[in-house]
Amino acid sequence: MEDCLFCKIIAGEIPSKKVYEDEQVLAFYDIAPMAPVHILVIPKMHISSAAEITAENSAVVAHIFEVIAKIAADLKLENGFRVVSNCGRDACQSVHHLHFHILAGKQLSEKMD
Secondary structure: OOOOHHHHHHOOOOOOOEEEEOOOEEEEEOOOOOOOEEEEEEEOOOOOOHHHOOOOOHHHHHHHHHHHHHHHHHOOOOOOEEEEOOOOHHHOOOOOOOOEEEEEOOOOOOOOO
């Protein structure tokens, strides 16, 4: 998608601090972190949000969660981490490309509002 920020990052048009990359997935540090560890994990295939996950594209989401587990192990996030995906305007989805936030490195709030 030509106007998608994350598609431009995938294409190398916009730099990112990569944590992980394979044929299906890219993970990189968020430029506006909300926790000491804040990593975004995105499919290279453009899917606008969790609302667009289908039987045809859901395998990449399973792979993303495998990658999240690998990143957490590699970064030794033994005290835990949170995985969040915002979907739509009311959930404050700011980039309309499916992405998962890994948040860690401190005690996170129990409240999610």
